[in-house]
Amino acid sequence: MVIPSYEDMLAAHERIRPHIRLTPIRTSDYLNELTGAQLFFKCENLQEPGAFKVRGATNAVFGLDETQAAKGVATHSSGNHASCLSYAAMLRGIPCNVVMPRTAPQAKKDTVRRYGGKITECEPSTSSREETFAKVQAATGGDFVHPYNDPRVIAGQGTCAKEFMEQADGLEFVVAPIGGGGMISGTCLTLSTLAPETKVIAAEPEQADDAYRSFKAGYIIADDAPKTIADGLLVPLKELTWHFVSNHVSEIYTASDQEIVDAMKLAWKHLRVVLEPSSAVPLATILKNRDVFAGKRVGVIITGGNVDLDKLPWN
Amino acid sequence: MVIPSYEDMLAAHERIRPHIRLTPIRTSDYLNELTGAQLFFKCENLQEPGAFKVRGATNAVFGLDETQAAKGVATHSSGNHASCLSYAAMLRGIPCNVVMPRTAPQAKKDTVRRYGGKITECEPSTSSREETFAKVQAATGGDFVHPYNDPRVIAGQGTCAKEFMEQADGLEFVVAPIGGGGMISGTCLTLSTLAPETKVIAAEPEQADDAYRSFKAGYIIADDAPKTIADGLLVPLKELTWHFVSNHVSEIYTASDQEIVDAMKLAWKHLRVVLEPSSAVPLATILKNRDVFAGKRVGVIITGGNVDLDKLPWN
Structure with missing residues (x-):
């Protein structure tokens, strides 16, 4: 830690x-x-x-070295962290992959997409989210930015x-x-x-x-x-x-x-x-x-x- | 003019x-x-x-000489001018009389009163408003602050x-x-x-x-x-x-x-x-x-x- x-x-x-x-x-x-x-x-x-989550998100995104930045960032969130991380990645011009439950509100999905985030949907359960996120991360090599931890x-x-x-x-x-x-x-x-x-x-x-x-x-x-x-x-x-x-x-x-x-x-x-x-x-x-x-x-x-x-x- | x-x-x-x-x-x-x-x-x-009406209202209120200030200000309005003039008068600690139609929304009346404005109600017509306002001004000697003219x-x-x-x-x-x-x-x-x-x-x-x-x-x-x-x-x-x-x-x-x-x-x-x-x-x-x-x-x-x-x- x-x-x-x-x-x-x-x-x-x-x-x-x-x-x-x-x-x-x-x-x-x-x-x-x-x-x-x-x-x-x-x-x-x-x-x-x-x-406020734009603060942590931009700190993570703009702190990446060039090699990692090319692979982008990834997270799972259905809230402000997802849109703020997408926004930060858009500012730096790097990919952002977000795993979201398919049941998340349409407005939240729209915001992530407006900022260029790529959404992969999962079922609304912890096991589906973790499984889906592991696949997305393996496929993209995106750096995991946890919403708070x-x-x-x-x-x-x-x-x-x-x-x-x-x-x-x-x-x-x-x-x-x-x-x-x-x-x-x-x-x-x-x-x-x-x-x-x-x-x-x-x-x-x-x-x-x-x-x-x-x-x-x-x-x-x-x-x-x-x-x-x-x-x-x-x-x-x-x-x-x-x-x-x-x-x-x-x-x-x-x-x-x-x-x-x-x-x-x-x-x-x-x-x-x-x-x-x-x-x-x-x-x-x-x-x-x-x-x-x-x-x-x-x-x-x-x-x-x-x-x-x-x-x-x-x- | x-x-x-x-x-x-x-x-x-x-x-x-x-x-x-x-x-x-x-x-x-x-x-x-x-x-x-x-x-x-x-x-x-x-x-x-x-x-924004707090700007014109405070300029009128704080520009009064002491003699006029003691008599306060007066206006007719059912909107932001009434509450902003009451607010300005409260800041200077002088009376503010407002003529409002009795049909004005309760929330507007509440705001004027919260700022210490004294409301005299009139009928919702121009003639009633002018007549009521003339009486209020004669009784109080309040300086008339028109909402814009x-x-x-x-x-x-x-x-x-x-x-x-x-x-x-x-x-x-x-x-x-x-x-x-x-x-x-x-x-x-x-x-x-x-x-x-x-x-x-x-x-x-x-x-x-x-x-x-x-x-x-x-x-x-x-x-x-x-x-x-x-x-x-x-x-x-x-x-x-x-x-x-x-x-x-x-x-x-x-x-x-x-x-x-x-x-x-x-x-x-x-x-x-x-x-x-x-x-x-x-x-x-x-x-x-x-x-x-x-x-x-x-x-x-x-x-x-x-x-x-x-x-x-x-x-």
Whole structure:
């Protein structure tokens, strides 16, 4: 297991800076009143492909040597990682192979293809996915870029917290959603050196609270098939992300699906940015734990903005 | 008729700068491909009260002398001007009286009240509105701040184009929606001095195309009660805004309600910001007039982001 270092994160930032956006910070007087905190929202939903995952993906893609780059990259994902890796590969002009369940939403497949990713479909089961992915990788020689359990990916995600601390002074907390733990791990990586007094809080859906239970138990607990509106947060922790979560996260808070939808709507209304359900979990937990955050300067990472506008959860 | 000058706009910018946001510019590779143009979107929907009108409103409010300020301000509006004037008055700590038809949406009334505005209801007719407003003004002595036919308001709106030219180089066009013409007039005021080679284009709903017909006829044509999804653009030009429109606007393009809704959805999906139907009219007209804008650097002003999330026009 190779644990990425602070220097890896700094190198990642130099590498990816030309390919990503310096995303803006949003604030809302109304949400500050409502929570009693001073909230700063880092809008990773405003990256070109709509998610922070472009950071880790571009770090992996632009770090490949020429020989490997010619063979491209490969991954399995039905979410933002697939489109962000395709986008990064398109920027470098190299192949990207993605294994996706045939049941994945058409919109997700369309986005991957728009960025030039080549999709191989599998059945919606772990065994089919692994078998199909092994075949694709053997055929193409593409470098496997895991959605989160990869030191290059975590170093890339850590660049978000570095920018955040440069854009907003004196944050006492940074709150981000947790699924597999890529963004939280990158945040821990950066802040444990850059701002060790800033507490890292993970926010998780109640209906997929495996990270919360892992955190309390002291070892990784993985659920089989959790169901929540926050569809970016279904995957379990892996050894690399567990390292950061178990060593550097201060607390994990959870929120119900209804609380997540309510927070999402509040954010759309008062921040006026389009964020996906997974990205509303931090605000939902801040609203539930007012006593923890009131009077504090709190950074919130809005992780993504890819949502089906025809199926909004409040309609 | 007092026509505001470029110096008035510069003074307005100094006056309001502490009270407004320097709103960010958004771009989208996808929308650039789709239109063939290089589009830069100035996000006035990301002002705290969600609309550019906070510029003109703060300029009027913070320009009052102490004696007048003590009596406050007054206006009639059922839209963004009412909430932005209330917001500006709240910032200065002075009274704001708003005459609104009793049929105005509850959400609009709630926003005005949240910012401390005092609402007097009238019947939904011009005669009732004027009569009620005269009474309110006589009773309070509040300074009348017209939504757009006021030199202080136009000078304030003009600060948006100044920021825009500082944030995005070499714009060949600036496109903004037109209703009463406040934003377009401010844009003309600023660009006719700062960047006279930049063409100002107004975008209007087909179903409320009185400015288009005025522009072609050479005199103000006002419609009685136009109906369009772009509910911020229902009001007619007045003498001050007609001055700027007739002298400085290069062209007015129109779009149907369906085209406006389609453009709104595209913008939500690819810019990932929440904008109201009125703010989608420029993109709708750019998509319709591809030959005019292809290959050009085009600035688009997103004027507002106040929309009822429970009644989206595509659901």
